[in-house]
Structure formats: C-alpha cells, structure tokens
Amino acid sequence: MKSLRISPIGKRVIFVFIIFGAFALLKNSFATYDSILSIVQGIAFVGIASAFLTLLITSGEFDISIGANAALAAIVAGELVAKSHLSLWLSIFLTLLVGLVIGAINGAVVLIAKVPSFIATIAMLFIARSFSVYISQAKAIENFPGLWKGFKGSVMGQYFSIIVMLVVILIGEFILNYTTFGKVIAAIGANKEAARIAGINVIRTKFILFMLTGVGAALAGVVADIHFSSARSSLGTGWELYAIAGLVIGGTSLFGGRGTVVGLLIGLLLMQIIASGMVAGGIDPWWQTVITGVIVLISLGIDRKRKKVFVNE
Amino acid sequence: MSEKSTGQYALEMSHISKNFGPVIALHDVDLKIRNGYIHGLIGQNGAGKSTLMKILSGYYPSGTFDGEIIVAGNNVELKSPRDAQQSGIAIVPQEITVAGTLTVAENILLSEFNKRGLKLYAKRDEDKAIEKFLADNGIPLVSSQLVDTLTLPQKQILMIASALYMNPKVLVLDEPTSSLTNDEIGTLFSIVRNLKVKGYTTVFITHKIAEIMDLCDSVSILRDGQVVYETDRTHFNSDTLISNMIGRSIGELYPTKNVIKSDAPVVLSVTDLIVENPRKPGEKMLDAFSFELRAGEILGLGGLVGSGRTEILKALFRENNVLAGKIQLGDGKVYGDAIPDALDAGIAYITEDRKIEGLLFNMTIRGNLTASIMQVLSAKGVLKRKSEKEIAKETSKSLSVKPSDIEAMIGNLSGGNQQKVLIGKSLLVKPLIFMLDEPTKGVDIASKAEIYQIIHDLVEKGAGVLLVSSEFPELLAISHRVIVFANGKYQGEMVGDIDKEHELMLMAIGGK
Numbered sequence: 001m002k003s004l005r006i007s008p009i010g011k012r013v014i015f016v017f018i019i020f021g022a023f024a025l026l027k028n029s030f031a032t033y034d035s036i037l038s039i040v041q042g043i044a045f046v047g048i049a050s051a052f053l054t055l056l057i058t059s060g061e062f063d064i065s066i067g068a069n070a071a072l073a074a075i076v077a078g079e080l081v082a083k084s085h086l087s088l089w090l091s092i093f094l095t096l097l098v099g100l101v102i103g104a105i106n107g108a109v110v111l112i113a114k115v116p117s118f119i120a121t122i123a124m125l126f127i128a129r130s131f132s133v134y135i136s137q138a139k140a141i142e143n144f145p146g147l148w149k150g151f152k153g154s155v156m157g158q159y160f161s162i163i164v165m166l167v168v169i170l171i172g173e174f175i176l177n178y179t180t181f182g183k184v185i186a187a188i189g190a191n192k193e194a195a196r197i198a199g200i201n202v203i204r205t206k207f208i209l210f211m212l213t214g215v216g217a218a219l220a221g222v223v224a225d226i227h228f229s230s231a232r233s234s235l236g237t238g239w240e241l242y243a244i245a246g247l248v249i250g251g252t253s254l255f256g257g258r259g260t261v262v263g264l265l266i267g268l269l270l271m272q273i274i275a276s277g278m279v280a281g282g283i284d285p286w287w288q289t290v291i292t293g294v295i296v297l298i299s300l301g302i303d304r305k306r307k308k309v310f311v312n313e
Numbered sequence: 314m315s316e317k318s319t320g321q322y323a324l325e326m327s328h329i330s331k332n333f334g335p336v337i338a339l340h341d342v343d344l345k346i347r348n349g350y351i352h353g354l355i356g357q358n359g360a361g362k363s364t365l366m367k368i369l370s371g372y373y374p375s376g377t378f379d380g381e382i383i384v385a386g387n388n389v390e391l392k393s394p395r396d397a398q399q400s401g402i403a404i405v406p407q408e409i410t411v412a413g414t415l416t417v418a419e420n421i422l423l424s425e426f427n428k429r430g431l432k433l434y435a436k437r438d439e440d441k442a443i444e445k446f447l448a449d450n451g452i453p454l455v456s457s458q459l460v461d462t463l464t465l466p467q468k469q470i471l472m473i474a475s476a477l478y479m480n481p482k483v484l485v486l487d488e489p490t491s492s493l494t495n496d497e498i499g500t501l502f503s504i505v506r507n508l509k510v511k512g513y514t515t516v517f518i519t520h521k522i523a524e525i526m527d528l529c530d531s532v533s534i535l536r537d538g539q540v541v542y543e544t545d546r547t548h549f550n551s552d553t554l555i556s557n558m559i560g561r562s563i564g565e566l567y568p569t570k571n572v573i574k575s576d577a578p579v580v581l582s583v584t585d586l587i588v589e590n591p592r593k594p595g596e597k598m599l600d601a602f603s604f605e606l607r608a609g610e611i612l613g614l615g616g617l618v619g620s621g622r623t624e625i626l627k628a629l630f631r632e633n634n635v636l637a638g639k640i641q642l643g644d645g646k647v648y649g650d651a652i653p654d655a656l657d658a659g660i661a662y663i664t665e666d667r668k669i670e671g672l673l674f675n676m677t678i679r680g681n682l683t684a685s686i687m688q689v690l691s692a693k694g695v696l697k698r699k700s701e702k703e704i705a706k707e708t709s710k711s712l713s714v715k716p717s718d719i720e721a722m723i724g725n726l727s728g729g730n731q732q733k734v735l736i737g738k739s740l741l742v743k744p745l746i747f748m749l750d751e752p753t754k755g756v757d758i759a760s761k762a763e764i765y766q767i768i769h770d771l772v773e774k775g776a777g778v779l780l781v782s783s784e785f786p787e788l789l790a791i792s793h794r795v796i797v798f799a800n801g802k803y804q805g806e807m808v809g810d811i812d813k814e815h816e817l818m819l820m821a822i823g824g825k
Binding site for chain 2 (some may be wrong): 131175178180181182183184186189190191192193194195196197199200201253257258305
C-alpha cells in the first residue's frame with residue numbers, strides 16, 4: 001500500500017530532477033543557488049494560493065477565483081496598512097477575514113444555491129478582480145511602513161514567501177493524507193453518497209474547504225505584499241490555470257477522491273523549471289507554454305493505472 | 314391494540330401510515346423484529362418496502378408519516394439519516410455506494426473519522442484493528458486493499474462491513490442479492506448467518522421467496538402498503554408466501570389480447586442458441602434453447618433478475634456475443650453480428666436503462682423521436698425541419714405523450730412518458746420485431762396502462778414482440794406465451810394467463 005501512494009510522487013520527483021539536470025547541462029549557471037532560489041521563489045505565491053485548493057478539489061469542488069481573491073487581498077491589505085495605517089497584525093487578520101468571506105460566499109452559492117462550483121467561482125473571479133482594480137484605482141500601492149517595509153532586501157525577506165509556501169503546503173498535505181479529516185474529504189470526492197451514509201455532513205465539510213481555500217488565496221496576497229513591499233491589482237492573473245496544471249501534473253484527480261499537495265508543489269516546480277530553463281537557455285519563450293501543455297498531457301500517462309481517476313464516474 | 318415493548322424486540326414499527334397526496338403508500342403497518350433474528354421483508358415492486366425503509370432510515374423524517382418507531386425498547390424520532398444511525402439503525406442500500414479511492418479500512422472507518430474530526434490517522438494501527446474486526450466477523454476482505462480494485466460482490470460485502478462497524482442494533486440489508494451470482498449469494502448468506510451467531514439482528518429485504526426460505530427466521534409480507542402475512546420459520550411454506558405476496562386484483566389494466574392469425578408467419582426463429590455471459594467473456598450465460606416468434610405475437614421472457622433475460626435480448630440485438638446456435642429472420646435470412654445489422658434486419662430494442670442507453674437527455678421530445686431517422690428526414694445532408702416537426706408531432710400524439718409540446722425537454726418528462734418517447738423513436742424506423750426490456754419499470758399505473766395499449770397496437774399491426782418484465786402479473790397478462798429461464802437453463806413454456814402467476818413463480822425460482 002505504501003508503495004502505491006509514494007511511488008507516483010517518487011516518479012514525479014525523478015522526472016523533475018531529469019528536466020532540471022537537462023537544463024543544467026545546457027547552461028551551467030542554471031544549477032547555481034541563486035537560480036534555484038529564484039525558481040522556487042517564482043512559485044511561492046501560486047503555491048500558497050493553491051495548497052488548500054487541492055483539498056477543495058479532492059472533495060469534488062473547484063475554485064477558479066483564487067488569483068482574483070489573492071489580488072483583492074493584496075489591495076485590501078495595502079489599503080489598510082499604507083493608507084489607513086492600521087497595525088500590521090490587525091491588517092493581516094482583516095485581510096484573511098476578507099478571503100474567508102469570499103470563500104464563504106463561494107461556498108454558499110455552490111452548496112446552498114446549487115450553482116456548479118466552476119461557474120460560481122468564475123463569477124467570483126470577475127467580481128473580486130474588479131473590486132481590486134476599483135479599490136486601488138488600478139494603481140500600485142507603495143510606501144509600506146515599518147516591519148512590512150523592513151522585509152524588503154533583508155535575508156528574512158528573501159526566504160519569507162518560500163517558507164510560508166512550504167509551511168502551507170505541508171499543512172495541506174498533512175491534513176489531506178495523514179488525518180481523519182483528510183480521509184473524510186477524499187471520501188466525499190470519491191462518492192458523496194457513501195460519505196453521507198457514513199453520517200458525514202457533506203455540505204458543512206465542503207463549506208469549510210471553500211473558506212479554507214479563500215483564506216489560502218488571501219494569504220498569498222498578503223505574502224506578495226510583504227515580499228514586494230507594494231500591492232498591485234494585477235497580482236494572481238492566471239494562477240488558477242497554473243494551479244490546475246500543477247495539480248494534474250502532481251497527480252491530483254480533478255474529479256475528486258484523491259489529492260496530493262506535495263504533488264502540486266512538484267507540478268508547479270516542474271513548470272517553473274521549464275520556464276526558467278527556456279529563458280536561461282535562450283530558447284524562444286513561446287515554446288515554454290507549448291512544453292507546459294505537453295507536460296500536462298504526459299503526466300496523465302505517467303501512471304496509467306490511475307487512468308480511471310480522470311474519468312468522471 | 315399496541316403492545317408494550319418488552320425488550321424482546323430489536324425493532325418495532327407500529328401503526329405506520331404514509332400518504333403521497335391521495336395515494337396511500339403504507340397503511341397501518343406493524344413490523345416487529347425479535348432480537349437476534351434474521352427477519353425477511355418481502356413484497357413485489359411497489360408494495361411499500363422502500364417507503365417503509367425510507368421512513369426507517371430517516372429519509373422521510375418523523376412528522377411526514379403516522380405511527381411510531383421503537384428501537385431496542387426506546388421510542389425514537391428520526392428526523393434525518395444521521396438520527397437513524399445514532400439510534401442504532403444501519404441500512405445497507407441496494408446500490409453500491411463506496412469510496413473507491415480509499416482503502417477497505419478507510420471505508421469502514423469513515424463513520425468513525427467523521428466523529429473524530431481532525432485527528433492523526435495512524436494507518437498501520439487502523440489497518441490492524443480493521444483486519445481483526447473483519448476476521449472476527451468472518452468477512453473475507455483485506456483491510457489495506459484499495460476499494461477501486463474490489464469486485465462488485467466484494468464492494469457489497471464492504472458496505473455490510475461498514476454498516477456493521479457502527480455497531481447497530483438493527484442491520485437492514487436492502488435487496489443485497491440483486492446483483493450477485495449464486496456463489497456470491499452463498500458467501501453473503503454465510504456472513505449474515507455468522508452475524509446472527511454474534512447476536513446481531515438483521516432485516517433482509519428481497520422479493521425472492523427462495524432466499525427467505527433459506528436464510529430467515531421470520532418474515533413479513535407487504536402488499537399494497539399493508540402487512541398481509543407474517544410468520545416464523547417453523548411455519549414457512551413457499552406456496553403460502555407466494556400467494557400472499559401476489560394476490561391482487563388486476564382490474565382493467567390490461568388490454569384484451571389479440572388473436573394471432575392462423576397463417577401468421579414466423580418473424581424470428583432461434584435455434585440452440587448459447588448466449589455469452591457479458592461479465593465473463595467466453596463463458597455461457599444459459600444452456601442452449603430455441604424458440605419462435607410469430608407476427609402478431611407477444612412472447613414473454615420470464616425469470617428472476619439475473620436469469621439471463623436481458624442478455625438474450627442483447628444477443629439478438631448483437632450487443633452481446635453468441636457462442637453457438639442460429640438466429641434466423643422470418644424468411645430464413647440471417648443478419649450480421651453488429652448492432653447496425655440488427656437494426657437493418659428490422660429489430661428494435663428498447664432498453665431497460667432509459668437513462669443511460671436510451672434517451673438523449675439534453676434534447677427535446679422532437680429531437681429524441683427523430684434521432685434514428687435523421688437520414689430519411691434529410692435531403693443532401695440538410696435536415697428538413699418541417700417534415701421532422703410533423704412526424705414528431707404525429708408520433709407524439711399517437712402515443713399520447715405528455716406534455717403535448719414536442720419542444721419540451723426529455724429530462725423533464727415523467728418516467729412513463731419518457732418510455733413512450735423511447736418506444737416512439739423505435740416505432741419510426743418501422744421494425745418487424747420489438748424487444749422491450751422492463752418497459753414499465755418505474756412508471757406510474759396510468760402510464761402503464763397506456764404502454765400496454767401501445768404494445769397491443771404494435772402486434773395488431775403485425776409486429777412480433779419479445780417482452781421482458783419482472784412484474785409477473787404484467788408479463789402473463791400481456792404475453793400470449795411465456796418462456797421461462799432459471800438457474801442458467803430453459804425451464805419451459807406456459808400460456809400467458811394472469812391466473813398462472815403461482816406457476817410462473819415456481820418455474821422462475823427453479824421449480825419445487
């Protein structure tokens with residue numbers, strides 16, 4: 001059983017090393033510490049925003065609005081700190097609360113009004129994105145005070161977003177695959193009726209996951225603010241697509257029932273390595289997206305035994 | 314009237330009545346199940362079994378019915394499936410409902426996980442504990458196996474194990490054998506018997522008398538929403554059970570049978586046919602058999618669910634393989650072995666599974682009716698909208714499909730009207746042989762009468778009909794002749810006579 005769960009991840013890790021090695025051979029500077037750091041840095045925000053999304057998807061629902069939610073959070077935090085001069089912690093708290101509310105609205109629309117989550121959260125994507133542009137008047141918010149600003153350029157500032165991502169991903173992976181709650185999530189995604197028979201409150205569980213996803217997305221916005229010492233409403237554009245691609249490459253079933261947050265990390269890393277490698281190798285960046293698409297398809301075939309997972313039952 | 318509970322009953326349901334509008338589903342039903350008994354609950358489709366179980370499972374919450382439920386001496390009010398569970402009632406539904414991406418142990422522990430909330434899941438320890446639980450209860454499953462890799466009967470057994478793990482006071486098995494083979498049923502029975510030894514109380518729902526005779530300690534028979542008979546094992550008698558299960562007046566539900574013309578030609582003849590078992594390629598479903606179908610005749614295929622009736626129809630339609638034997642049309646011609654060949658030969662197959670195989674659910678009545686005659690309705694590949702509409706309207710009207718608007722979506726129609734559209738769709742290709750598989754399944758009584766009339770009209774016009782139905786009165790009342798299959802064998806032929814239901818039942822369970 002152990003081999004069943006570990007081995008697909010193992011295969012993917014090996015694949016990542018092979019791709020990385022290939023680029024490193026192509027261009028020596030690719031294997032430097034700075035280069036690796038910038039690759040990991042490149043996926044930090046989307047990684048934070050989509051870690052809990054993995055849990056939601058494993059339960060059989062979707063959230064397309066994570067990028068827009070992160071942008072709104074970035075702007076709200078920016079407004080609170082830089083313009084309203086609230087304290088750092090209070091600002092962060094209020095911002096995460098906004099993310100929670102957005103997740104709760106998504107959850108309510110999907111679970112109570114019974115709108116399919118794909119559609120409900122596309123609507124939220126437009127709404128949240130528009131609010132972030134409106135509030136900021138499409139201008140970047142700069143001039144962050146105190147600790148907020150102090151991060152920029154410091155050693156802590158350099159690693160901050162990566163550390164948060166790793167923590168969030170490990171928390172997500174722990175909940176999903178090492179706790180009883182995680183098994184409940186997977187059971188709901190695998191067969192809602194079976195979960196219901198076991199006495200599980202499916203709607204409540206999914207509602208929690210929608211809110212958790214909302215908080216995760218907002219956290220990504222806050223961390224981006226801290227990292228850049230500025231807030232922009234354009235943050236998070238296209239994250240939902242990278243998240244989906246990363247999840248598929250990582251081995252999560254988009255129809256629910258099986259998910260891995262570590263797999264998501266590997267999927268995102270792989271895409272980022274290819275993107276950076278292309279740039280470093282002087283290859284036309286146009287190829288980058290083509291290759292990403294191909295990788296998504298290949299990853300579906302990596303473990304053919306799981307083919308069933310991708311067929312909606 | 315009502316006796317005081319004395320503690321000898323695991324479950325008492327008393328004076329249960331439930332109406333759906335003017336329709337009385339259950340009338341003053343009393344069900345008492347002794348501690349440690351395997352109690353059979355039998356009745357035909359529509360007798361009220363599932364309504365009663367939905368009340369017991371909390372699906373119809375207390376307040377929506379009259380009467381009271383007492384579990385192990387305690388009066389309970391069941392407002393939700395959760396309440397039922399907490400009161401000690403575990404129901405194993407008929408449909409397979411398991412979480413395929415989880416292991417056996419995780420499925421069994423699901424109810425437990427739910428109570429625990431966010432706790433560390435120690436896989437190895439849990440696997441060990443479940444391994445012990447399975448062994449203790451004589452359940453042949455491996456705790457660490459992924460459920461997606463289990464066979465259908467294993468999944469069925471897993472559902473029982475999951476219910477058992479909740480340590481219920483009453484375990485309810487709703488038609489657990491409906492999709493199992495004889496061997497698998499044997500395994501299931503030994504598990505249930507073993508549970509009895511352990512002191513569990515089981516309610517076993519079925520419509521197969523043989524299973525009651527084999528397994529149960531006591532039985533209640535539901536008919537037309539009432540308990541018409543109850544007894545203990547010492548008084549079991551299959552004749553009495555059958556006659557109590559049936560015994561209904563038929564009224565004017567069925568049209569008068571047409572007389573087959575003496576010179577009516579044979580439209581289909583089957584000689585020494587051996588049909589393949591679609592679930593076990595290369596193996597036969599039934600021993601060789603032969604029959605003839607004449608123009609204007611309705612030939613019923615009798616037997617229990619799983620006796621091979623559907624497989625015979627599918628073999629004739631070329632959806633299932635044939636291992637040996639001959640299938641000839643009226644003129645002695647044979648046809649190719651693909652579905653289009655069967656269609657060209659004038660064979661129409663109206664499937665049991667309307668939802669999956671028959672209808673285009675996102676389309677209108679019109680679109681569904683004309684789906685098979687698109688080529689006829691087109692000129693040079695362009696659809697002639699006007700004639701399509703006319704034909705659809707005409708057909709819909711002749712079958713009295715409701716609503717009369719042919720642009721209504723199929724998904725919004727009642728089961729009976731969906732069935733009519735399905736028949737109409739086949740009608741338009743003007744076939745010579747109609748094969749109808751459970752045409753009145755899940756259909757209300759008024760629509761049933763209309764469907765019988767439609768079938769009657771088909772043969773009046775000279776078509777031959779092969780009919781499969783699990784409702785024996787219906788099968789006998791509609792068919793001129795019925796050929797019966799049981800235990801993988803052709804059992805014989807009988808005249809379609811509604812009073813012969815007893816005989817048919819005996820034949821269908823494999824004789825006395």
